[in-house]
Amino acid sequence: MTNRPEPIRRRVPRNTLNRERVLGAAVDLLDHAGPDAFTMRALAQRLGVGTMAVYSHFKAKDEIIDAVRERLLAEVELPTVGSGRTPRDELRELCRAVYRLLADHPSVLHLLTVRPVHGDEGTAVVERILGLLLGAGLDRSAAARAQTALMQYTVGAALWTARGRQRSGDQEDPGTRLRTRFAALPAERYPHLVDLAPELAAAQDGLPQYEHGLDALLSGLLAGH
Structure with missing residues (x-):
């Protein structure tokens, strides 16, 4: 059986990956590929890192989903109370x-x-x-x-x-x-x-x-x- 070559990816500099970068890439992946295509491997490829590098910041896919959801919903700013508007x-x-x-x-x-x-x-x-x-x-x-x-x-x-x-x-x-x-x-x-x-x-x-x-x-x- 012929082994399939690993996909070529541009690796990020060492020690530059953090939770915010992971979440940013997760949002981008969800927006452009959709929820069905969202996997830890696909996210790692988008970041240009190995899958285990993502696991060093989030324990599981569901944890990333929760964090992305919280981040996006935070974009909805509530109107300031007492602003004088109707x-x-x-x-x-x-x-x-x-x-x-x-x-x-x-x-x-x-x-x-x-x-x-x-x-x-x-x-x-x-x-x-x-x-x-x-x-x-x-x-x-x-x-x-x-x-x-x-x-x-x-x-x-x-x-x-x-x-x-x-x-x-x-x-x-x-x-x-x-x-x-x-x-x-x-x-x-x-x-x-x-x-x-x-x-x-x-x-x-x-x-x-x-x-x-x-x-x-x-x-x-x-x-x-």
Whole structure:
């Protein structure tokens, strides 16, 4: 049997590997290869070290997953209490922060479901949203439903954006691809899609489109408050 040669990798200088470098490489691997491709060996190859070098900083893959999850969720900054802004403004800011995190790191949702969540990971975000909704005058039931609606919309919009980026890669943007697709449809069968192809393409602009929907959702949820 012919032995397969070891993959060639650029080794890092001795004693320069640390936990932060490992976590940075783990985030990069998850973002570009996805959770299914995340292994200790793949992570070591990305770092240019032997697998045992990674184990010298983390005991197991699950420990890295927990640390990555904590690091990414820490990127969501809670609005400063007592800033003088309205609850609606603070809700908008907080939802935007969650959207940007999930759109930039779609693997976060997977990381939140593969292992039980311990401590305050993500819990502080939901707690603040509920407090803002109650502070805006919603009753208990309305606040609970509004928080769920906001998170459902935010997660769905972020995944839509992330998948659009993954499909397009370095090629044409999602809007251009959508416009080309709709413009090629038979107009007699799909008159609205063909006619509104430019406008539909313009609506695939990520954060601005998310904000458009978020503002409409907040207006409805907070109507009369």
